[in-house]
Amino acid sequence: DAKTTQPPSMDCAEGRAANLPCNHSTISGNEYVYWYRQIHSQGPQYIIHGLKNNETNEMASLIITEDRKSSTLILPHATLRDTAVYYCIVRVRGNYQLIWGAGTKLIIKP
Amino acid sequence: DGGITQSPKYLFRKEGQNVTLSCEQNLNHDAMYWYRQDPGQGLRLIYYSQIVNDFQKGDIAEGYSVSREKKESFPLTVTSAQKNPTAFYLCASSPQANTGELFFGEGSRLTVL
Numbered sequence: 001d002a003k004t005t006q007p008p009s010m011d012c013a014e015g016r017a018a019n020l021p022c023n024h025s026t027i028s029g030n031e032y033v034y035w036y037r038q039i040h041s042q043g044p045q046y047i048i049h050g051l052k053n054n055e056t057n058e059m060a061s062l063i064i065t066e067d068r069k070s071s072t073l074i075l076p077h078a079t080l081r082d083t084a085v086y087y088c089i090v091r092v093r094g095n096y097q098l099i100w101g102a103g104t105k106l107i108i109k110p
Numbered sequence: 111d112g113g114i115t116q117s118p119k120y121l122f123r124k125e126g127q128n129v130t131l132s133c134e135q136n137l138n139h140d141a142m143y144w145y146r147q148d149p150g151q152g153l154r155l156i157y158y159s160q161i162v163n164d165f166q167k168g169d170i171a172e173g174y175s176v177s178r179e180k181k182e183s184f185p186l187t188v189t190s191a192q193k194n195p196t197a198f199y200l201c202a203s204s205p206q207a208n209t210g211e212l213f214f215g216e217g218s219r220l221t222v223l
Contacts, residue, residue: 034210043114043200043214044153087152091210096141096160098210100152 003027003090009105018075020104022088025069030093033064035073037084038103044087047073051093078108113137116201116215123188123195123222131186131218133201141207142184146170147198147217156199159184160207188220196222 005023012018024033034049048055048062050071055062061074075082087103114135123129135142141160145153155168159178173192178184184203188195198219202212 032210041198041217041219043202043216044212045214046211049210089210094208096158096207097155098153098212100154102150102152 003031003099004088004101006086006088006101006104008102009107011107011109012075012078014080014108014110015077018078018082018106018108020073020075020086020088020106021070022073023070024088024090027068027090028092031090032093033062033071034089034091034098035060035062036087036089037082038087039081039084047086049091078106080108080110082106083108114201114203114213114215116199116218118218119216121218121220123220125222126190128190129188129195129220131188131199131201131220133184133186133215134182135184135203135213136182137203137205137213138181139203139205139213140181141204141209142178143202143204143212144168144174144176144184144186145200145202147200153200156186158207195220 035047036044038044050062064071085103085105089098117132143158144156147153154170156174157176159165162181175187200217201215204212
């Protein structure tokens with residue numbers, strides 16, 4: 001079973017920041033948080049990952065709470081092309097296994 | 111361009127027939143994976159391979175078989191023993207097996223008539 005909980009769907013206005021929450025209350029000290037997204041009928045795309053510090057790359061920012069029980073993926077200026085299902089995944093360090101939940105369907109509205 | 115190529119994109123088969131899905135990568139990655147995705151659900155791991163000539167079962171390997179004779183290729187055979195084969199199949203690769211950053215192909219959608 002997935003170790004993360006995400007809302008099934010969210011809306012966001014184009015040009016605004018999209019903030020996608022993820023709860024991982026049972027996360028262990030050696031587990032990373034990964035985010036992927038999947039545009040309809042395509043393969044998933046890696047976005048970002050982190051252990052305990054906040055991370056930023058060209059696609060998004062990842063904010064992890066101090067107790068590591070939850071995180072937020074931030075898309076700073078959402079565009080229509082960001083409409084996708086976003087998956088939050090917890091992975092044990094050094095382990096190959098990714099456990100995928102149902103994700104959050106993010107719809108960007110014009 | 112470097113990437114992962116899956117073929118065919120769409121495939122129809124009759125019950126009782128085996129079918130093989132192709133996955134080729136030119137990223138020089140050691141590890142390759144096959145996932146299955148059903149509508150509205152996340153991905154489930156079928157098989158993975160950490161290195162050439164080696165592969166391990168994932169969570170739902172029953173009714174599937176794979177081979178890894180070349181680093182670039184990791185074909186998946188859906189056998190007649192798979193009870194519910196209609197699904198979206200995704201192949202992925204990563205530089206090593208112990209990383210969570212996977213590169214995915216565009217998928218193959220199999221429909222059993």
